[in-house]
Amino acid sequence: MPHTPDSPKASADTEHLLARAHIEGVDEATWLDVIQRMDEVYSQLVSDEIALEQKNVELEESQQFIFSVMSAMSDVLLVCNERGEIEETNAALCELVGRSDDLLHGTPVYALLADNDSAARLRGILGDANPSRRGAAAELNLLDAEGRPVPVDANLTPRFARNGRRAGTVFVGRPTAELKRAYHELREAHEALKLAQQQLLHSEKMASLGRLVAGVAHELNNPISFVLGNVHALKKYSERMGRYIDAVHEGASDEELADMRVKLRIEHLLKDLPSLIEGTVEGAQRTADIVNGLKRFSAVDSGTREPVDLNTVIRRAIHWIRKGSTADIELDWTPGEPCIVQGSAGQLQQVVMNLLQNACDAAGSDGQTVRLDLACESRGDTVRMTLRDSGPGIPDEYLSRIFEPFFTTKPVGKGTGLGLSISYGIVEQHGGTLTARNHPQGGAEFALELPRTDSTS
Structure with missing residues (x-):
């Protein structure tokens, strides 16, 4: 404890000095000034000692904090000097290589590498005379505790002394085996999800196709019946022509041939043949068009994008919905100028058909005209x-869930709850939006927006 001028010890010292001052001929004021200066210096020394102790405490706390951070790091860390000798490590590195910090201290960093290629890459980085302060990345193989190579994605950052000279390198790395395995599992899960999405999309498309079977069967029946009737007539005509030609080859007289022409109605047959053939071709072509349309709709989409006129898609979707619906549909639509978008015609047709089908189901649930x-x-x-329907609209509590997968207000067995959800996903993949609202004048209204393109090729 420092002595102040008022303490007993200070008083004794002062008297002793004054006595000596009197003996040696020094005046009292001079000695008092010296004593005061000594006390000031002593007090300053005590303050400096207290501040130094505080700094030491703060330094120890900082060192402890840095040590705890290094110990908690999952990434491996080491610091080496300019000669490549290890000066500092963390717990993750010691655990990986199976050696303590004391054993690693002073060891060449190259001794931790598993192969010559890694050593060559590391030498190239440590030997760079003008390294970037941002460091360099390298994939190195370290030897683990059992002597097996472990791939590490490392970043090597140079550290510099106060004079700007390179003092060593900080090595921070993360073993990539776990990352690669996790990435591989994630990629497999993503591929499985994509496959499931494609299967779900195709299943919903086939469900929509199933709803059209009755209408399609009727649509196919007309041209097929027409073709069959024409084929039967052509068969009878071919038999008559065969009999007449046989008679010609057998050398029948002109009178006999003329009589056969009248009985077999050869003149009528020849006049009727072109129309029969034309009608048969037309019926067969109509059947082929229907089948091709079904094939295009039911086929698994290839995902290719091309210019598509949305009016054409709407026209085709309306055609199939009319054929598959038992309700009486009154549609107010006038095709306008071409509306060209870049996309998949099959997927967009599925979207429009889903919207039309939902509108018909909502507005015609009680047998009313849609x-x-x-x-x-x-x-x-x-x-x-x-697209606006004449139905009761969408309840407010359902508006926010209308595009959720498996959400449906239809009775069990009447809907999968996937149509609108899949449609929403398709539109989103095309860079567009699909929204729903209740129209101010009644009924539900769906709005589909897609980016327009000028290309028609």
Whole structure:
């Protein structure tokens, strides 16, 4: 404890000095000034000692904090000097290589590497005369505790002394085996999810196709019946022609041939043949068109994108919905200028068919006539299609869930709850939006917006 001038010890010292001052001929004021200066210096020394102790405590706390951070790191860390000798390590590195920090201290960093290629890459980085302060990345193989190579994605950052000279390198690395395995598992899960999504999309498309079977069967029946009737007539005509030609080859007289021409109605047959053939071809072509349309709709989509006129997609979707619906549909739609978008015609047709089918189900649930208002137009860089039905609209509590997978208000067995969800996903993949609302004048209204393209090729 420092002595102040008022303490007993200080008083004794002062008297002793004053006595000596009197003996040696030094005046009292001079000695008092010296004593005061000594006390000031002593007090300053005590303050400096207290501040130094505080600094030491703070330094120890900082060192402890740095040590705890290094110990908690999952990445491996080591610090080496300019000669490549290890100066500092963390717990993760010691655990990986199976050696303590004391054993690693002073060891060449190259002794931790598993192969010559890793050593060559590391030498190239440590030997760089003008290293970047941001460091360099390298994939190195370290030897683990059992002597097996462990791939490490490392970043090597140079550290510099106060004079700007390179003092060593900080090595921070993360073993990539776990990352690669996790990435591989993630990629497999992603591929499985994509496959499941494609299967789900195709299943919903086939479910939509199944709803059209009755209408399609009727659609196919007309041209097929027409073709069959024409083929039967052609068969009878071919038999008559065969009999007449046989008679010609057998050398029948002109009178006999003329009589056969009348009985077999050869003149009528020859006049009727072109129309029969033309009708048969037309019926067969109509059947082929229907089958090709079904094939296009039911086929697994290839995902290719090409210019598509949305009006054509809407026209085709309306055709199939009319054929598959038992309700009486009154549709207000007038095709306008081409509305060209870049996309998949099959997927977009599925979207429009889902919207039309849902509108018919909502508005015609009680056997009422379904009234639909459909509009499609280009607005700047966007093609917008709106579809409004004459139904009761969407309850407010369902508006936020209308596009959720498996959400449906239909009775069990009447809907999968996937149509709108899949449609939403398709539109999103095409860079567009699909929204729903209740129209101010009644009924539900769906709005489809897609990016417009000028290309038609």
